Amino acid sequence: MVKIYNSLTKTIEEFHPIKENEVMIYVCGPTVYNYIHIGNTRPVIFFDTVVRFFKYLGFKVTYVSNYTDIDDKIINRAKEEHITEEQVTEKYILAFEKTCERLNCLRLDFNPRVTENMSGIIDFIQLLVSKDGAYEVDGDVYFDVAKDPDYGILSGQSIENMLNGVRIDPNLRKRNPIDFNLWKETAEGKNWPSPWSQGRPGWHTECVVMINSIFHGKIDIHGGGSDLKFPHHENEIAQSVCANGHKLANYWMHNGRIDMEGEKMSKSLGNVVWAHELLDRIDYQTFRLMVLNVPYRQPMNYKEELLEQAKKDSEKIYRSYLTIFRQLELSEKTKPAEDEEIKTLRAGFVDAMSDDFNTANAITSVFQMTKLANSLLREKEQNLPRMTAALNLFGDMLWVLGMNFEIKPLSETDVSLVKKWHEARKNKDFQLADELRQQINAKGIIL
Ligand SMILES: [Zn+2]
Known part of the structure; x- marks a missing residue:
């Protein structure tokens, strides 16, 4: 309600x-x-x-x-x-x-x-x-x-x-x-x-x-x-x-x-x-994060430090979202499976927004989401259905806050190039890894 x-x-x-x-x-x-x-x-x-x-x-x-x-x-x-x-x-x-x-x-x-x-x-x-x-x-x-x-x-x-x-x-x-x-x-x-x-x-x-x-x-x-x-x-x-x-x-x-x-x-x-x-010097995600981080009924005091903090926070959210997005692109497609932890996180976000649009608390949920995403990525045996559900929730939260980061999907050739690079790093073939990384960078792929 x-x-x-x-x-x-x-x-x-x-x-x-x-x-x-x-x-x-x-x-x-x-x-x-x-x-x-x-x-x-x-x-x-x-x-x-x-x-x-x-x-x-x-x-x-x-x-x-x-x-x-x-x-x-x-x-x-x-x-x-x-x-x-x-x-x-x-x-x-x-x-x-x-x-x-x-x-x-x-x-x-x-x-x-x-x-x-x-x-x-x-x-x-x-x-x-x-x-x-x-x-x-x-x-x-x-x-x-x-x-x-x-x-x-x-x-x-x-x-x-x-x-x-x-x-x-x-x-x-x-x-x-x-x-x-x-x-x-x-x-x-x-x-x-x-x-x-x-x-x-x-x-x-x-x-x-x-x-x-x-x-x-x-x-x-x-x-x-x-x-x-x-x-x-x-x-x-x-x-x-x-x-x-x-x-x-x-x-x-x-x-x-x-x-x-x-x-x-x-x-x-x-x-x-x-x-x-201001939009000429910062991205809109930073701008929105800065504004939405203050409960809307309170006056907001703009200062450069606020902007700097929002820039760091926005970058952190983007890195986390991008990493889990890319990881799933390199894996087999699976159906999402929301477990209790993800359901609780979704409920927390919805509760915050339902509480007179408390965007500041909703942003706290986004940071909890980045933590979850990072821990899922660190797991040895990756649980792809869970990871897919987490990415979906992450995307939903960002969409509601109007901070949807558009990530250019990888083509099939890009996917195999990135996979080869991962392989080379795993095998400690640093020379090959460097070469592949240069190719990746040359293609403008952001990882
Ligand atoms: Zn009017």
């Missing part, structure tokens, strides 16, 4: 899907005006791992994440680069997708964009207005938070507290200073006609509309970074309660942020680590 920490109820809950054996999951995606830094990769890597685990368990998963492709930041970037807003968003969507691919993330089922959902967004705001959850003032539309008795449930604050916390908004046209904008009249940047004015929607409506249009109802999991809890997710819930009569998702999950050597990562501090630049 998978257990999830639900940010909405602030408790660990058993996961019960809405539809049997299916998972509907939505994660808020990036505003596409720049490359992503490593902090932005945390939800990408983590939720990809969540999806992988559900798939491993046999669930049919529908995974959706949006692109916010209208925003002031996009307008400013277009001005800076002397290109259109579309050129900005196309450029950074492509860059984002390339980075996700380099991080070995599975492809999503849908990546809706705001610009493609404009009529749905306008219809939805009209619905909120008709239900008296929203009101128009001179071409702008606001959501009336006082209409939602549960407003503040996710971020754990009362409306009074929020009012104390906000600077008094000079916009006196709002009924309540914390009412948020659904539509704004503007001639700046891309804009659309609407019943209220020529303008564009605020940020908080798009996800609700996209979820409604793709899933046609409540979903299982809504995810995102912890910085999105308030106001973004709080506002999504308020709109959904008003329009749909439910809180949009059964489980709300939030990952912690990534700090840089103890400081918030920001352009003004000049300490931003761009994901694509």
Whole structure:
């Protein structure tokens, strides 16, 4: 049974899907005006791992994440680069997708964009207005938070507290200073006609509309970074309660942020680590291992030592996996036989992942796996069915963590070459062994 920490109820809950054996999951995606830094990769890597685990368990998963492709930041970037807003968003969507691919993330089922959902967004705001959850003032539309008795449930604050916390908004046209904008009249940047004015929607409506249009109802999991809890997710819930009569998702999950050597990562501090630049110097397995080694709800403090450690660990896992993989390639094919030890190891991995996706403990299981693999390889009489089962489990674990090391299989000639080399070493014919090793290296075979 998978257990999830639900940010909405602030408790660990058993996961019960809405539809049997299916998972509907939505994660808020990036505003596409720049490359992503490593902090932005945390939800990408983590939720990809969540999806992988559900798939491993046999669930049919529908995974959706949006692109916010209208925003002031996009307008400013277009001005800076002397290109259109579309050129900005196309450029950074492509860059984002390339980075996700380099991080070995599975492809999503849908990546809706705001610009493609404009009529749905306008219809939805009209619905909120008709239900008296929203009101128009001179071409702008606001959501009336006082209409939602549960407003503040996710971020754990009362409306009074929020009012104390906000600077008094000079916009006196709002009924309540914390009412948020659904539509704004503007001639700046891309804009659309609407019943209220020529303008564009605020940020908080798009996800609700996209979820409604793709899933046609409540979903299982809504995810995102912890910085999105308030106001973004709080506002999504308020709109959904008003329009749909439910809180949009059964489980709300939030990952912690990534700090840089103890400081918030920001352009003004000049300490931003761009994901694509980091991927130029390390492999994605190291990157994922580093991120997944910290339980997802905790903040993560990025530093070079963490990266160095992940590099060593990833190399260790790869060597162990490669050795057992090659050993089996050189042996007769056999059916796998999971004995108690392997079954226990598999159960340990699944338990860790089922415990609110405790990837750090799941990685501990991977290290136990490397130990087992190494001990199996040292056995005088090799138990091939057991070794095959161990390799299968090893492969499953790595797949769930998105660290599948692709090893080029040996051809028949390669197999006989490597066998001859083993033979020569066994017979202590070092000269022949050296020659064969050189041939192996020349063919680019990694052993
Ligand atoms: Zn969202």
